[in-house]
Amino acid sequence: MKDQEVKVLTNVKFTWTVNNFSEVTREKLYSDTFFTGPYSWRIGICPELSISKSVKLMSINLYAGDNVNFSVERISGNFKLSLVNQVETNSTIIKESENIQLNQGDNNVACACSLLIRCFNNITHGCPGFLVNDTCIIVAEVSVNDLGLHDHNHPPSFMDFKGLCKIEKEYVEVLEESCSKYPSLVECHINRKRSQRFNEYSFTALGKLLHFLKTKKVKEMMIDDACKELQYLWDEVEIRFDDLSWLEPHVKSALTFFEKAAKVEKLKGDVADLEEKAKTMKAEAIALDADLEKTKKELAIAEDGFDLDDQLGCGIP
Structure with missing residues (x-):
């Protein structure tokens, strides 16, 4: 094209x-x-x-x-x-x-x-x-x-997409790939005779969502904003397209990464706390062992020449 x-x-x-x-x-x-x-x-x-x-x-x-x-x-x-x-x-x-x-x-x-x-x-x-x-x-x-929106040295370029609307070039490739596998994505908008502006919003949101899933790493889902962005894109796309059953599992799986990541972070914190507590308890145990040995020695000295069975008047003429 x-x-x-x-x-x-x-x-x-x-x-x-x-x-x-x-x-x-x-x-x-x-x-x-x-x-x-x-x-x-x-x-x-x-x-x-x-x-x-x-x-x-x-x-x-x-x-x-x-x-x-x-x-x-x-x-x-x-x-x-x-x-x-x-x-x-x-x-x-x-x-x-x-x-x-x-x-x-x-x-x-x-x-x-x-x-x-x-x-x-x-x-x-x-x-x-x-x-x-x-x-x-x-x-x-x-x-x-476009202050704060785009890099002025690399401004966005738009391409015609299926004769329906203009889409930012970086999203067209992922859209073409998905629409070739699932033609209903395009058909539902053609049949409903949606406006060019509606189509632009729809396919831009879908393009951003697909681009997000293809480029983000699991570790990036540990950031709360990334999870919110994905949820927002999914909510937007879900109301604009009829059948997204092929995409939903991928989105839901990605969203669970945030929950898993949050759980991992919590468990890491728990492990760190327990390790610190174990170190403290080990130090206390070492100190107790030292006190125990010292007390045993003092006991041995105290017991030397001291017999509880001796008579009180032992040695009286």
Whole structure:
């Protein structure tokens, strides 16, 4: 199969046009998902966020993740949100967040940038342009770097996988091998007509799991984080593929290594404690032997010329 290198975008500008704004009745409204390389983003708005009876805000938030999966464990970059003034661009309201590191939050999302608009309805009347023909426009600008994620000297490259999605090159070989033996892995995603993003998450998780099992050594399972990583990958893969009966024994066996390793470590500690206790007891026994020999000698001296059967008045005329 010929490698198809995919350029990973690190900058993107996404424009969300919210039509019929006055008819929005939901507490939260989300834009379509957009991407920078493998990272997914959405804009979310709360049209009327009540702070008090007299004060209402419209909140605009840029979220990493799409409530299905957080793209990576950590994302670092610069982010900007703009509420566009369609009449006077100089009046556009902008909020920027620079050098922000995002970590996974609740529901597999994290907020990268927030913009609060006080009394939005009053603003639109006092400063025309934010709401034109019942339409408002919000722009998100995302600039992502791979700080803490990849080696910049060896950035990840992506390859087309079975026409379903793009996968990091290092996982493709193990995926090809497993999918050739178990074609249902691919068939179940084709038959269900899953989205490219869903497929990417599924096969990336499976690729990471297979790579983990093929590259990790037993001694590495003695580290708690390694066990947690394997369990997380297995939980992720298990809900995305129909039949993993061929893989489950290997995963379960690997997970037991941690339990066995923990038991081995405990027993090693017990042996060390008992050996130390035995040394102490041996030293005490040696000291007791010495005391015993000394006492025996003292007894022999004390008994010399001393007979308990002698009469008390022996020798009296």
